[in-house]
Amino acid sequence: xxxxxxxxxxxxxxRCTATLIRVLGDIDVAExxxxxxxxxxxxxxxxxxxxxNPGGWITTTARNRAIDKLRRESTRTDRHRAAHRLHxxxxxxxxxxxxxxxxxxxxxxxxxxxxxxxxxxxxxxATDAQVALTLRLLGGLETAEIARAFLVPEATMAQRIVRxxxxxxxxxxxxxxxxxxxxxxxxxxxxxxxxxIFTEGHTATSGDALIRDELSREAIRLxxxxxxxxxxxxxxxxLLAMMLLTESRRPARTDASGAMVRLADQDRxxxxxDLIVEGHDLVRACLRRNHPGPFQIQAAIAAVHxxxxxxxxxxxxxxxxxxxxxxxxxxxxxxxxxxxxxxxALDGPIVGLAALDLIExxxxxxYQPYHAARADLLxxxxxxxxxxxxxxxxxxxTTNPAEHEFLTGRRAELA
Amino acid sequence: MAQYLMSVWHDDEYEVDFSSPEMQQRVxxxxxxxxxxxxxxxxxxxxxxxxxxxxxxxxxxxxxxSMTDGPYAETKEQMxxxxxxxxxxFDAALDWTRKAAAVVGGPVELRPMQG
Numbered sequence: 001x002x003x004x005x006x007x008x009x010x011x012x013x014x015r016c017t018a019t020l021i022r023v024l025g026d027i028d029v030a031e032x033x034x035x036x037x038x039x040x041x042x043x044x045x046x047x048x049x050x051x052x053n054p055g056g057w058i059t060t061t062a063r064n065r066a067i068d069k070l071r072r073e074s075t076r077t078d079r080h081r082a083a084h085r086l087h088x089x090x091x092x093x094x095x096x097x098x099x100x101x102x103x104x105x106x107x108x109x110x111x112x113x114x115x116x117x118x119x120x121x122x123x124x125x126a127t128d129a130q131v132a133l134t135l136r137l138l139g140g141l142e143t144a145e146i147a148r149a150f151l152v153p154e155a156t157m158a159q160r161i162v163r164x165x166x167x168x169x170x171x172x173x174x175x176x177x178x179x180x181x182x183x184x185x186x187x188x189x190x191x192x193x194x195x196x197i198f199t200e201g202h203t204a205t206s207g208d209a210l211i212r213d214e215l216s217r218e219a220i221r222l223x224x225x226x227x228x229x230x231x232x233x234x235x236x237x238x239l240l241a242m243m244l245l246t247e248s249r250r251p252a253r254t255d256a257s258g259a260m261v262r263l264a265d266q267d268r269x270x271x272x273x274d275l276i277v278e279g280h281d282l283v284r285a286c287l288r289r290n291h292p293g294p295f296q297i298q299a300a301i302a303a304v305h306x307x308x309x310x311x312x313x314x315x316x317x318x319x320x321x322x323x324x325x326x327x328x329x330x331x332x333x334x335x336x337x338x339x340x341x342x343x344x345a346l347d348g349p350i351v352g353l354a355a356l357d358l359i360e361x362x363x364x365x366x367y368q369p370y371h372a373a374r375a376d377l378l379x380x381x382x383x384x385x386x387x388x389x390x391x392x393x394x395x396x397x398t399t400n401p402a403e404h405e406f407l408t409g410r411r412a413e414l415a
Numbered sequence: 416m417a418q419y420l421m422s423v424w425h426d427d428e429y430e431v432d433f434s435s436p437e438m439q440q441r442v443x444x445x446x447x448x449x450x451x452x453x454x455x456x457x458x459x460x461x462x463x464x465x466x467x468x469x470x471x472x473x474x475x476x477x478x479x480x481s482m483t484d485g486p487y488a489e490t491k492e493q494m495x496x497x498x499x500x501x502x503x504x505f506d507a508a509l510d511w512t513r514k515a516a517a518v519v520g521g522p523v524e525l526r527p528m529q530g
Binding site for chain 2 (some may be wrong): 330
């Protein structure tokens with residue numbers, strides 16, 4: 001696989017930020033430093049090539065830039081005299097770090113990510129702020145992408161993130177690995193954030209590709225790290241299983257030209273069997289514990305899909321039953337939408353539309369998958385004009401080019 | 416080390432009967448909590464306050480000083496007491512705040528102090 005600046009960014013930005021917060025002791029200084037380092041990479045790598053350890057290069061370059069900046073500011077204002085003294089012998093500003101420096105950084109990275117995860121999901125922050133901060137700092141998502149995931153305006157999200165960072169700084173929040181006893185309280189935010197990183201990777205809201213592999217992989221990697229840290233938390237295992245089973249379908253989700261292929265039309269021989277086996281094992285391990293939760297139920301739904309050798313062979317009754325369980329625990333419009341789609345597969349488009357109509361329209365007015373699903377069911381129910389209008393709405397809301405192409409294609413077939 | 420304000424909040428109209436067994440027990444618990452703060456060096460200062468109805472708000476605008484009777488925030492919930500503590504970090508301060516909330520029988524607000 002050839003690395004690009006973009007793939008290095010996706011893979012390394014969270015790890016580099018995690019380490020630099022520890023090294024520099026400040027979230028904003030660390031974020032700026034990482035951004036500076038990637039800007040330097042964008043200038044230098046096209047000519048010099050990507051260094052053998054790009055993450056180490058970014059981390060070290062970012063640290064050097066930050067120290068350099070602190071030093072310049074301290075001569076100007078004297079405010080950072082202490083930092084100046086501390087770092088005078090540490091490192092000359094240098095955009096070509098030596099290998100020895102890289103090793104000291106790379107060794108500690110996994111711990112740093114756990115520190116960052118625990119910091120972002122500090123229980124004194126509201127859940128939304130926890131998730132937003134995790135997505136921003138650990139997932140490296142843009143504020144606009146996070147805003148879309150939360151269905152809120154970008155300015156609102158930007159303010160939420162700034163406020164959360166300020167609160168952690170003002171209160172002297174520690175940067176440390178959480179104690180085992182603290183884990184359950186912090187787990188909810190961490191799980192939600194990893195889930196959203198995965199979802200963003202699964203259907204990217206920006207960029208040309210339907211799927212941003214690096215984001216999905218990053219979410220699975222974080223899921224594995226968390227499962228090692230908290231092997232007795234069934235929801236942690238459930239999330240990992242759900243991600244693996246969903247990821248198993250990735251090779252079949254797009255055709256050779258990058259166009260989107262629906263679940264029903266996918267070539268199931270292209271599904272990744274290894275991921276399915278691993279996911280199934282984890283689902284079974286969860287079921288044995290008998291403490292069902294939302295992620296375990298979603299994993300079970302993905303497992304039912306994985307079991308079906310053809311779309312027609314899918315056990316839709318089982319899937320609807322699982323969505324009923326999920327909705328009882330998480331009565332939100334997205335779950336209701338997915339339930340309605342399953343109901344339509346089991347009992348036909350008219351019953352499916354009735355299930356869709358139970359969803360409060362205001363909650364899904366700007367939610368593209370709702371309008372796409374509605375357009376499909378209306379078309380299958382023979383309500384052509386309404387279907388065309390729903391396709392128009394879905395197309396207007398789509399930010400992903402592959403989805404846009406799929407929807408315009410469907411609409412053209414109908415018209 | 417950083418300093419934090421832990422403020423204790425309660426319904427200001429609530430009549431406290433200090434002779435009741437429940438209040439006697441609470442007073443003992445708060446006393447033990449105060450002792451623990453002092454023994455560990457976390458204690459900087461702390462005090463209970465008389466009812467908010469005894470408060471006076473003073474304003475100075477363009478050299479004119481005015482006074483109003485009663486607390487600044489005219490809410491039912493008022494600060495009934497406070498601690499200033501010293502803690503190594505947020506989580507250590509929150510540990511103290513959890514303990515405080517358990518003994519005082521009302522919500523406790525934690526705020527970092529400047530500097």
